[in-house]
Amino acid sequence: MTTTTEIAEFVIETEFDDLSGETVDELKKRVLDSIGIAVGAMGEDPVEAVRATVEEMNGEGCTLWGGGAASPPDATMLNTAYVRYLDYMDSFLAPGETPHPSDNIAAIIAAGEYEDSSGKDLLTAIGIAYEVQAELAWNAPVRDRGWDHVTHTVISATAGAAKLLGLGSEEIRSAIGIAGTAHNALRVTRTGGISEWKGIASANAARNGVYSAMLAKSGVEGPTNLFEGQKGWKQIVSGDFEVDFSPGERVHDVMTKKYVAETYAQSAVEGIIELAEGEDIDPEDVDSIHLDTFAGAKLIIGGGEGSRYEVETKAQADHSLPYMLAAALIDREMTNAQYDPERIQRDDVQELLRTVDVAEDDELTDRFETGEMPAIIEITMADGTTHRVEKDDFEGHPNNSMSWEQIETKFERMTEARYDHSRRERIVDTILQLENHDAADLVALLD
Structure with missing residues (x-):
């Protein structure tokens, strides 16, 4: 039986050296693709409304992509909204659920910037989040039970943020318990007449994941038996399930969108x-x-x-x-x-x-x-x-996956209106060599 402890152990035990070279390459593609899409979304009315809300909080500690600063949760909210809004992000193709693991990337970059993390740490945390989200989607789909797929995102984003925030086992269990108890999302977001919240919901989930991890780091205790407990996630949200974590290998089952379309x-x-x-x-x-x-x-x-x-x-x-x-x-x-x-x-x-x-x-x-x-x-x-x-x-x-060159072409197309050639080249080179950089090097290029 999968337990909250099992996820906490996976978060703690997974390190950069556990990731294969091929997996690291795929994770870098995810980062480049996501940042390109985010830049392409800048200026769109719904995400700029998110920016106005975030800026009103007057937070600091993390970079808002496109300029400005905010707290880690608020930076996660805006930056994830940029990644997600155009519906051009990646997708994991499970039989009963199709989440978007790139919804985790801005959350992890925000946590990494806050903690002055290395590029290796970022890639490790992204690999963890992709694995957690994919395994939940594959083994515990929630769509047919009336829940939205961002119900998985809040848990995966918490796991990735917890890794970078340096949480211990009990703290991770609390963080996941807070996230998974308080932030389950209804499927009504994507049924009937669809509102603009459809493109923002995952940003809210990622924001809540980072906030849950920060609460746990500060000593707030949450339910440490989220999945297996009485009236817990398995009984109420998903039904029983088992997961089989690997060190980030699920990223190879993630598709890249060729078209701006669902x-x-x-x-x-x-x-x-x-x-x-x-x-x-x-x-x-x-x-x-x-x-x-x-x-x-x-x-x-x-x-x-x-x-x-x-x-x-x-x-x-x-x-x-x-x-x-x-x-x-x-x-x-x-x-x-x-x-x-x-x-x-x-x-x-x-x-x-x-x-x-x-x-x-x-x-x-x-x-x-x-x-x-x-x-x-x-x-x-x-x-x-x-x-x-x-x-x-x-x-x-995944059966016909894009090369680095193809994703770089997509990135160029999405960012050329905002960044000159030199800036675009520096972003690409930084991500390509992310293990030799740190989070600050990357976000400094995203103003």
Whole structure:
């Protein structure tokens, strides 16, 4: 039976030398990808509202990416919101849950800056957080029980922060107990009419994780039997489960997003762009679009948790398969530009999205659960001609993972409007050699 003590022991025992060279390389990719996405989100209204709230607290101790200072929890709140808001972050593909382990990175960098941690310490803590989040998602999914996946994030962020804050075993158990008792999130965030909180919820979870760890460090006692205790997490939130921790190896099962779109849309978006370009499809001649997909995609972005045809905001658009497929077919790309309010409201995409039919296919669900991300798209033209494409996965899926060079290209694209070439080059080089730097070297480049 998995216990709170087991997680505490994993946090304490895992060191940088336990991470394989391949794992260290993948963790560095996660850091570069996340920082690039965060920079690309700067200036967006919802995250700037978070900044205004954080700045009102007048805290200090950690760097706010984009300039300013705040306490470790508040810096975590804003910086994680930057990483998460665009829906361009990474994802761990478990059969019953799809969390975003990059939600932990800003929390760990904040804790590391506060504690003057080394780059090796940062990478170790990130590896721990990725492992905890992935193992919980794989073995203790909570989506079907009505909980949001950031319920896992608050525990993984606590574990990573606890490592850098130097907590002992009992303190870690208390920190995890505080986090997992007080901060379980409801799935309503991602059902029905979706609000902007969808893109901010994980920042709140990460912030609470750092705060829980800091409380425990200061001597606040929490329930030390969170998982196994009477009326504890297993009884109320997840059901019984077992985990099998390795030193950060789960990072190899994490995907990188090629498109600014919800995780489960990646293969379908890639497929429809390939069809549009390869067949030179005129959107005005399209009669209908049909997508066969797996159960999770149908549930989350295909209409299983509320209509995905009423699309007025970015938060609704990036969780609507009909919108994403229509926009991708018309524009032959899926970037931030496709979520501009004027683009969302335009008649061409609003009319085309209503021709999109999304169907769940049991065989595709089986394929998803054995490691693919399948999608079958058929576009029927006004003259009856049908164009079809079938995808097993996409560029960025663990079966077709991105190289460092590809992630660096994504980073360049997301940051070139804010940072000059010299600054971008220094950020890339610092992350590439992070084991030879410390947290302060990295955050000094993110103003």
